[in-house]
Amino acid sequence: MGLPTGLTTRPARADDAGPICRLIAACEEDLDGQVEIDLDDVVADLGRPGLDLVTDTVLVHERDELVGWAQIFRGRRAEADVRPDRRGRGIGTWLLDWTERRAGEVGAxxxxxxxxxxxxxxxxxxxxxxxxxxxxxxxxxxxxxxxQPVAPPPAGITIRGYRRGSDDRAAHRVIDDAFCEWPDRQPCPFEEWAALTIGRETFAPRLSAIALDGDRIVGAALALDSGGDDGFVHQLAVHRDYRHRGIARALLHQAFVGFARVGRRSCTLSTNSYTGALSLYERVGMRIRRSYTHYAKRPGRP
Known part of the structure; x- marks a missing residue:
């Protein structure tokens, strides 16, 4: 299926982050009544070392207006949005075709x-x-x-703020090892991880927390702070040998206290059903604000 007459396409560039962010925000406002995206999210996504903007992204314009876009990372995880007032014209179907075609090209x-x-x-x-x-x-x-109340760490564990440079590699190992326990999760190279976390403009080391057993990093909570009402715990992980001891709870409370201290009204984070972590977050008082479903299939399957 082709695009309607008058629409043009091209790959995204780094300087398209602003228009893409505004498009996603319009879709979130229309569907959810609340905007979650911010510019830093899009800048980080487009700057991932594993994303080839030329082959892995596409923008759809009507004259000079961005009306749709899609990206696909490593041929597997896609994202696509169509401006609310341009839906019903086949743009979403075309973008879905494009993501499936690209997945097939890379053998996903x-x-x-x-x-x-x-x-x-x-x-x-x-x-x-x-x-x-x-x-x-x-x-x-x-x-x-x-x-905001503090939850003390278990005996033998200390918690302190994140130290740029000296903590980077060890924090990456703890987080990536934990995340690679999830189904179908592939290791994330340090450079790619850094671009999505500690390299972001909104990364807040003073609000991020590290758990240590002696000098060994055994847990981490990495915080992003865009200056709005919400603080965001971007990544939380504890080494598998140290779980079920209250370390994750202590790290979360440390983040809550930090965000409250700088005037944030709430703290948010995202999680997935395959992590098994939802009950932990509910036990510390968090509640679901938004729910999403991941849909997938094998490329080429009708």
Missing amino acids: DRVGQTITDHNVVAARMFGSRGYEPRDTAWILEIPLAPG
Whole structure:
């Protein structure tokens, strides 16, 4: 299926981050009534070492207006958005075709997208194309206030702030080793991880926390702070030998206290059903703010 007459396409460039962010924000506002995306998210995504902007992204313009876009990372995880007032013209179908074609070109064994559960039209389209729901993702939040309680770490564990440079490699190892326990998760090279975390403009080392057993880093909570009402715990992980001892809880409370101290009204984070961590976040007082479903299929399957 081709695009309607008058629409043009090209790959994204780094300086397209602003228009892409505004497009995603318009879709979030329309579907969810609240914007989660910020410019730093898009800049980090487009700057990933593993993403080739020429082959892995596409923008759809009507005259000079961005009306749709898509990206696909390593042929497997795709994202696509169509401006709300341009839906119903076949742009979303064309973008889905494009992501499937690109997945086939790189030989991916699966291709999928994660969409808000409010996007029932996209869910029906995925179902009609052979996609199946694979897992659920959530954004959780907790309100913050001055005097936020602290949860002490277990005996033998100390918690301190993140130190740029000296903590980078060890924090990456703890986080990536933990995340690679998830189904189908591939290791994330340090350079790619750094671009998405500690290299971001919004990375806040003073609000991030490290758990240590002696001099060994055994847990980390990495914080992003864009200066709005929400603080965000971007990544949280504890070494498998140190779990179920209250370290993750202590790291979270350290982040909550830090965000409250700088005036944030709430703290948010995202998690996925395959991590098994939802109950932990609910036990520390977090509640689901938004729910998403990941749909996937094998490329070429009707």
